[in-house]
Amino acid sequence: xxxxxxxxxxxxxxxxxxxxxxxxxxxxxxxxxxxxxxxxxxxxxxxxxxxxxxxxxxxxxxxxxxxxxxxxxxxxxxxxxxxxxxxxxxxxxxxxxxxxxxxxxxxxxxxxxxxxx
Amino acid sequence: xxxxxxxxxxxxxxxxxxxxxxxxxxxxxxxxxxxxxxxxxxxxxxxxxxxxxxxxxxxxxxxxxxxxxxxxxxxxxxxxxxxxxxxxxxxxxxxxxxxxxxxxxxxxxxx
Numbered sequence: 001x002x003x004x005x006x007x008x009x010x011x012x013x014x015x016x017x018x019x020x021x022x023x024x025x026x027x028x029x030x031x032x033x034x035x036x037x038x039x040x041x042x043x044x045x046x047x048x049x050x051x052x053x054x055x056x057x058x059x060x061x062x063x064x065x066x067x068x069x070x071x072x073x074x075x076x077x078x079x080x081x082x083x084x085x086x087x088x089x090x091x092x093x094x095x096x097x098x099x100x101x102x103x104x105x106x107x108x109x110x111x112x113x114x115x116x117x
Numbered sequence: 118x119x120x121x122x123x124x125x126x127x128x129x130x131x132x133x134x135x136x137x138x139x140x141x142x143x144x145x146x147x148x149x150x151x152x153x154x155x156x157x158x159x160x161x162x163x164x165x166x167x168x169x170x171x172x173x174x175x176x177x178x179x180x181x182x183x184x185x186x187x188x189x190x191x192x193x194x195x196x197x198x199x200x201x202x203x204x205x206x207x208x209x210x211x212x213x214x215x216x217x218x219x220x221x222x223x224x225x226x227x228x
Contacts, residue, residue, distance in 0.1 A: 033215060
């Protein structure tokens with residue numbers, strides 16, 4: 001596709017429920033990133049996938065958070081037993097590597113606004 | 118704490134004026150990027166400056182980088198109402214690695 005897409009755009013859930021957020025990166029982009037943005041704040045890194053390498057999970061705030069990526073395409077971020085503090089906009093980004101060199105520029109999707117009641 | 122810290126947190130100017138915002142960071146970097154965000158949703162990439170560069174221009178945007186002071190500035194010249202947005206700096210470490218964002222500068226351009 002032309003850009004990074006995310007679904008759903010908005011998600012309202014009850015505390016304790018599990019949610020799944022989806023990201024479709026730009027076709028051909030081997031690197032995919034998940035970030036979280038709380039209201040009025042900057043972005044916090046969550047997890048990073050690059051090709052077949054083991055993902056960098058260093059930003060995941062707890063074991064309730066997990067993410068998977070199918071090959072070099074779709075990724076899903078799963079939050080189990082959601083808490084009110086999980087309410088935020090979850091943003092996905094992708095970037096390209098050419099001949100083993102990263103372009104470094106990350107292209108962001110529109111985000112999923114998660115509200116936990 | 119966040120790697121990048123923007124200053125000021127908020128800025129209000131008249132259309133036609135220049136807007137300047139600064140970003141400071143703490144550790145060594147591979148590159149520094151500036152993004153714009155409208156209405157709290159998707160980020161738009163504005164400009165990337167690498168650690169061996171000192172200044173970069175793109176249209177009405179001018180970015181400087183001083184690695185000795187671990188700081189960068191973004192200048193928007195001849196601002197327009199459409200420039201109203203939040204602006205974030207983000208630092209990148211090793212190639213292709215995660216970005217570390219600051220808290221952003223909210224810019225209001227009054228017509």
